[in-house]
Amino acid sequence: MGKAKKPKTHKNKLNPTGLVEMNALLDQELANGKSDSPIQAIVDQLQSSSVEDKICGLQTLATICQTNVNIAAVVESDIVRIAASLLVDPDKSVRHATAGAFRNLSVQSVEICEYMVDQDVLTPLMALLNKYTLSAGNWKPTFDRNMQDQMDEKSDTFLQAVSLLWNLCESTSVALDSFNQSHLLESFVTYIDFKVYGKEIAVAVAQCLLVISEDNVSSWRILSNYGNEIASLLPLEGDSSNVLLRTVAAGIIANVPALAATYGRQLFLALSKTLEINHRSALGSLTSSLPLVSRKDVVELEVADETQMEQESAEQSFQRRRRADMPSEIELDIKNVGWLLQAQRISAEILTNICSTEEEEWQEDMDEENLSEAESVHDYDTNGANDSLQNTDKLPVEILEAIKSLGFVEKLWQKAQPIAENVRQILEENDKSILKRVDNLRASAMLCLHNLCNNISTDDLGGAETVYQVWLELGQQVFQGQQNAKLLEASTSLMRATLEHLRKSPELFKQMTENDLQLMLSGVTGCQHPEIRANWLRMLGILGCLLSEPLIKIIIDFVLTSCLKEQDIWTISEAMDSMMDIFAENDWNQIVHELGMVAKCKELDRIMKAKVKQSKRELNERYPAVCTVRTNLSRFCKYLEGEMKKFVPNMEA
Template sequence: MGKARKPKVHKNKLNPTGLVDGNALIDQELSNGKSDSPIHAIAEQLQSSSAEEKICGLQTLATICQNDVNLTALVESDVVRIAASLLVDPDQSVRHATAGAFRNLSVLSVEICEYMVDQDVLTPLLALLNKYNGEWKPTIDRNMHDQLDEKSDTFLQAVNLLWNLCESTTLALDTFNQSQLLESLVKCLDWQIYGKEIAVTVAQCLLVISEDNTACWRILPNFGNELSSLLTLDGDNSCVLLRTVAAGIIANVPAIGSIYFSQLFATLSKTLDVNHRPVLGSLTSSLPLLNQKDVVHLEVTDDSHMDHESAEQAFQRRRRADMPSEVELEIRNVGWLLQAQRIAAEILTNICSTGEEEWHDEMDDDNLSDAESVHDYETTEQNDSLQNTDKLPTEILEAIKSYGFVEKLWQKAQPIAENVRQILVENDKNLFKRVNNLRASSMLCLHNLCNNISTEDLGGAEAIYQVWLELGQQVFQGEKNPRLLEASTSLMRATLEHLRKNPELFRQMTETDLQLMLTGVTDCHDPEIRANWLRMLGLLGCLLSEPLIKLIINFVLTTCLKEQDLWTISEAMDSMMDIFSENDWNQIVHDLDMVTKCKELDRRMKIKLKQNKRELNERYPAVCTVRTNLCRFCKYLETEMKKFRPSAEV
């Protein structure tokens, strides 16, 4: 119990370029009273015989669904099903606009991706991608920052869409497995032919597709040489990203990963070696220049000339208008680095996960023997033994140690300088989000390493204690980003597991210090983070003095009696029971009327287990185990209280 679920390598999703802002069109349409619904207007445009009308509707669709009202109207209409057929429209520009609009839509949520699959977007999407199955090569314009021709950019948008759908729903992945498109996608990893932008996007799509997908595992070993050749790629940050993602694909496929084991770890180390802080510092000195682009420059155009331009000329005109500035190119370059380092951390997380825990069948709680005692749930000794044992295969452990991954990941987990943070927040929130994602992924990787590497190999108890203190300072003094808080508290909890036998490190801890953690639980609205806090309180209850232990137990019981989330209650009670593994604390049990409170919690857990079995999913067996132990714990406390004479009565 307590091991983080194996995280997927999540992508940063960028909006497609080349699509005009449809908000002004919608506002104008509504103000003129032409339609009560922009969705209705889009549906009419999509069904027009005019390619220009279709493109206009698609460009509007690409922009309006950031609004929840429009999104609700969209899913209640047939617009997605109507637009899906345009992925194979005879007009290239229509296909391009459709792929871009659907890509924009697919980044909104998993639920939207599931809806798109339900609306049968996959059939025309796979048919579109199948058109690129022959001797196709993109045209890359070196004079326009390597921008792609329209046909190639359509392919790029389509692959991004496929990537998002396959990551969001297994139905999309199963459908892709039957499409026989995998080999043609792998060929596009040749960046010298297809360019780095296409190669990187295809690689990231394959990274998602190859995870836990045995259908892919039968094909990808045939391309081991092509994938491994990318591990030696040097160059700008697009090269860093491409070689890192290639390492991830190799790590996903057992038959290749075992062959290129050494190169794989060397690649991940090389990616994490780059210090992103000076890179961000240099960039932020230029970021305010972006604000100059907010000034609207009116361009006088010859409308009569535009009326006679071809589709290709119109596409080239839009490309020139959308050409990124030098600062925007640098932002993209830095974004690639942050993305590569985040993916490297997540690859390591997956490699260092020891697999899902095995659980026994749920026991019949009502038939527990009265002879069962506290020793049935004593796990501290076992946990101590586990924390001092390396659980990883020797070759992986040696690679982790020799490349210094623990230290490198800890550096990536640190907050950036305050002045740099402020500039990013004010000028490029997407890049700031990538910084936070890198920090969170690094901490989650360290969390897995803490669960699988001995205290000694992590640097010793004193070093781990310093990490715990620094994390605490960051949590209480830093920004309240939910993903960072969950990652930080997960790592704090994992480090604390290693300090069970080091109470001397906590001698200076006062009630004021402890109160910070209690406040952290009280003020937290996220059940996952609350579970981490409560778990830590239970661990501290094995390390602190009796007055603080009493405060912890009282707080945990009171909090759990008000808690609605069953997993949070389970984590808290499991940890609290550990407090009694080495000391009965009978006076505390008596003073806090623990028998009554624990029986009430046992009753509530039993009811909630029946109600929430489906929602708990893979956590259900773990919660059952805790509830079984809690039932035994109640019986044990009752037995002890019958023998106990309170100090006031002695």
């Protein structure tokens, strides 16, 4: 049914620094009777003439946006629209707190970002960023060597604002269009000079440019003039910030066709260096320290006297907040490991996009209303169904050569492996954010391998025996325990792609038993996610072309029964498309007779016809493919009917 859709290069977002826990202050407001709701208490503070009140309200807003209940309350109020104007408040500390609060809010979901755009956050945000770009020649960050090189407040405000823009542009095209019209891009490129602006700003700006440059032709015209500046980051070596900056620079180059053509070899070398870093060693070192956090690394919060707070200057207030927010040594280690995992995930996603072919574009261009059976499919012919598509490479020679010479398949397979159980357990108990990044890296690596399986030959994957071993290992991992849906979908997608390469190697499956097959059947039965069910059912269809007749009968019976109960039209489509392949080289008339296939297939044809009409909008680009399967199914039914009229049942079977 075609390749997987190219995933966008998504990011893991770090929580901003500079925000302190303020729930206690909210409770105090309510206890004093100053307001009848937490949100109203924040609004009152934001509308106060006192700078400290505004900052307190903004810090509270940043903190309460950690649960869905509070998010709902925020959305139902006008608090975002009210706070937006504070992005250009005359007081720099208020601007800083506002940018940080909005950044915290923007990491919650795409829907929240869309809501923020609807509340006109973009207008003051662009005005704030323009202040920096207009004074680019005069503005340089300063770093406090006595406070872990933390940057000055004005620079940290820029960092928060860029991160906010990055999140909004990734989530909504309105933000991207606004950025395109802002003329900020040329200035932004200058901020990736980490020697001047520091690693934090360079990384944030680079990741913003990575999002902005994806499928954005207007950005390409500008970025293509800065190839040397961006490519200068590709040779970076050293700590995780360098690794992340190098990787994101490679992603920007990959997004811009003119740069990709010029710096292709350097791009692949940079991605290779990122993927060859042993993330398991980094995780092992981290988890050896994490259990000690609760006993040795708990930070004691400084409690400031209220009178003292009223008397301190704005700069003293900022310094106090900075001291409170200084990360501990273990928090810095967590951040560095997180950046490494993020860089490796981005590398996998860049390769996924590079190794995606565009052969399915015909589907999107077809006139859905005028799709006719004559135009969309060939007459059903069991001798012409789905020959193996894995005999040749589909990628340009230079890309294929880079993949082979730099060992990307092996490196990605290493990233796809589960981490040690004891390491996972420690992360589960101490830092789930790192565990989430590990899972995201594994999923991205598997999806990249899935794309490679769809686009390079079996021989270039290491041969049928190697591919078979990968399929077995993936199956063992899938059935060893409960996994999250994202990982399970990636795993089964890769299993399905590897199995496509084994269509011509039935000898590898001679040892497969009915018990082995039942594991896969239980995978379908117990699965709540239609995309994953579709992967399982398609794999069963492929196995039906490889196994012995008794197992084939079990597969056909199960697929038909499952599809008659299935609600998702795409899952039915995938399953039936694959099941029809089983009859490509053998009529299996005895099985057709014993299972009453003609009646069941006719019922499925009726179900598909009804569901296609109902689901046209939600199918989107899948609509033509589903129509093709339904039309083929109608012809398959006629074919089976014709075969059964000639067939004499074997009563001893």
